[in-house]
Amino acid sequence: MSLLGPQLSRSFQSASPPPDDDHDLGRFGARMGFARNEEIYAQDEEADLFYRVVSGVVRTTHLTSDGRRHIGDFYYAGDVFGLDAGKTHRFSAEALTDCVVLVVRRAAVGRAADTDIALQRLIWTATCRELERTQAHLMLLGRRSACEKVASFLLEAANRAGGDLVTLPMGRQDMADYLGLTIETVSRMVTQLQSEGVVRFLDCRSFKVIRRPALEAMLA
Amino acid sequence: MSLLGPQLSRSFQSASPPPDDDHDLGRFGARMGFARNEEIYAQDEEADLFYRVVSGVVRTTHLTSDGRRHIGDFYYAGDVFGLDAGKTHRFSAEALTDCVVLVVRRAAVGRAADTDIALQRLIWTATCRELERTQAHLMLLGRRSACEKVASFLLEAANRAGGDLVTLPMGRQDMADYLGLTIETVSRMVTQLQSEGVVRFLDCRSFKVIRRPALEAMLA
DNA sequence: CGTTTCATTGAGTGCGATCAAGCCGTGTGG
DNA sequence: CCACACGGCTTGATCGCACTCAATGAAACG
Incomplete structure (x- = not known):
């Protein structure tokens, strides 16, 4: 992870905010590759990063103490994930296929993002989309x-x-x-x-x- | 609703952002009372407001076309609700008991909130909390x-x-x-x-x- | 070729839904 | 005051869907 540090902190000093939700996150983060079934982050791990899928597919899973497994969602190219967190991740994320993801430092939202409103809105938009999908999922499971x-x-x-x-x-x-x-x-x-x-x-x-x-x- | 217009637009010009998540939303919105079982907003209604419970309890419900009813969540004093929306509300909200809610114009998030970072962060925080609760609910229903x-x-x-x-x-x-x-x-x-x-x-x-x-x- | 992993199919069970009474607190009118 | 109706809750009997356990089939891999 120390690999990411310098690159991320540099990118967050950017002064020209992109215009809209659909702007490129590329300049904010670092690309990382994961092999099939490799863990991207663990359940209960502290949540200081979030991610966007560049290629491949990612799943988030939750294991309960009695051994039951639950899948939160599947993420495809372009989807943002890793926002499922208070202080720590409630889910773990794993590469469902070989994949490449963009990793973005999350702490910036809590502290430095005051200087980057576009990034903050991007994160909020992604969180909203996540909420919508989770609610749809909820109604699917319910009845x-x-x-x-x-x-x-x-x-x-x-x-x-x-x-x-x-x-x-x-x-x-x-x-x-x-x-x-x-x-x-x-x-x-x-x-x-x-x-x-x-x-x-x-x-x-x-x-x-x-x-x-x-x-x-x-x-x- | 025109009652709210002036008051809200004025409040968003506020120059001194409150320090934290827990700051008072009061200055942003108008109080409204609802009687038991009264509808606060309807499913599929356009979502330009969000709410905070001042007193009483609110429930959000979703009706499927085949008549099944699903309850999204219950909201108590201090809880923020009405963020369950893309363009329109996926749920309706009803007063479970007689209650008073604070109504805040949501459009400000999309346009004017660039000038009020504290409000934007409050909304994001509330959305995160909603997401967390929904995920917990999901695992409850699932297995x-x-x-x-x-x-x-x-x-x-x-x-x-x-x-x-x-x-x-x-x-x-x-x-x-x-x-x-x-x-x-x-x-x-x-x-x-x-x-x-x-x-x-x-x-x-x-x-x-x-x-x-x-x-x-x-x-x- | 055997081994492993994943998907399908079958037989039997059990949990929660459905259908149907009964119960109880509350309100209403004689 | 009682008689009655009404809505919300509980209880009982039965049914059916999805789970469990078990065996088989089908790819992938060494």
């Missing part, structure tokens, strides 16, 4: 059947992929831990949706949306 | 039994009350919609926890914590 959960998961994956041919970066266990189901139930629902002609799986990681309206109807 | 859900609900109510004698502001249906259970299951778990000697209900709204360790052990 939906296993079939509806899996259907909406696949639909969102399709929306992210921007087409009807989707390759999932995660396996069944990750889907299960995200949806609050067991791996067996996920598998059964996938099979069921396929037998209903809603989706068609080519292999266990990639599928085609056949009847999108049917999928959308399940979100209620 | 916990009905008994654990009710136990942790009662424990949090006790923590909020700051003692072992608690009066709940909400009824069983609200508890059920918050925990993703039916009213019957909530009732059964309450009865069970009581028969285990963990809590003791005086009437259906107020109870005493008898064995706090047992309650805490259920959070895993």
Whole structure:
């Protein structure tokens, strides 16, 4: 981490604030690469950095003391993560695939960011987006059947992929831990949706949306 | 709402930023009273205001198109709410009891808040707190039994009350919609926890914590 | 080729939902 | 004062969905 220190502190002295939410974070942080399944930060680790995915996919997970695993979210290129924190991270973050992330010093928000309003607004915007996604996730877990959960998961994956041919970066266990189901139930629902002609799986990681309206109807 | 306009725009010109998160929002907004069950804002309503509870309790609810109701959270005196929004509120907010809230114009965050960093930080802090609570709620709904859900609900109510004698502001249906259970299951778990000697209900709204360790052990 | 890991399928169980009474505190009117 | 209705809570009986346990299948890897 000492590698990051000088670079980050220099970049925060920048005097010309970028105009908008969509401005490039590149000049603020350092790029780091992570191998598949490598840990980016740990649960309960102090939260002095946050991150943006450059390439690859990241998942955040939470382990409870009785051994149950819960997945907070999946982050794709462009997504900001690591804001799930008071003083320490409630989740750990792991590289789901090989990936590259941009690392930004978070302490700047608490102290130095008074001098950089654009950065502060970027962080707030990202936090809002995170909150929205978490709330949507909440309603998914709260009052939906296993079939509806899996259907909406696949639909969102399709929306992210921007087409009807989707390759999932995660396996069944990750889907299960995200949806609050067991791996067996996920598998059964996938099979069921396929037998209903809603989706068609080519292999266990990639599928085609056949009847999108049917999928959308399940979100209620 | 035009009542608020002048007052708010004036207050945002304030030159002396308060030192910290806990500073008084009073000078920013207008007080409004709401009667029990009165709506404070509606689901899908445009989100140009946010709120702080002065007295009483507020709940946020979401209705799905198939009629299921979900409660986002309960807000007590001092809590900020109404940040659950992109362009529009995903939840509606209702007065659970008679209450008074402070109303603050939200648009200032997007435009004028460049001139008031303390306000911006207050909002970000509140958003973070909301995110934390939502994530905790998420893990509660995801992988916990009905008994654990009710136990942790009662424990949090006790923590909020700051003692072992608690009066709940909400009824069983609200508890059920918050925990993703039916009213019957909530009732059964309450009865069970009581028969285990963990809590003791005086009437259906107020109870005493008898064995706090047992309650805490259920959070895993 | 064996080993390991992950996904699928099957059989049986249990937890929480559903449906249906009953209970109790509160309010209302005779 | 009692009779009655009403809403919120509790309790009981039953059902079905998702979990558990177990076996099999299918890739990936050394």
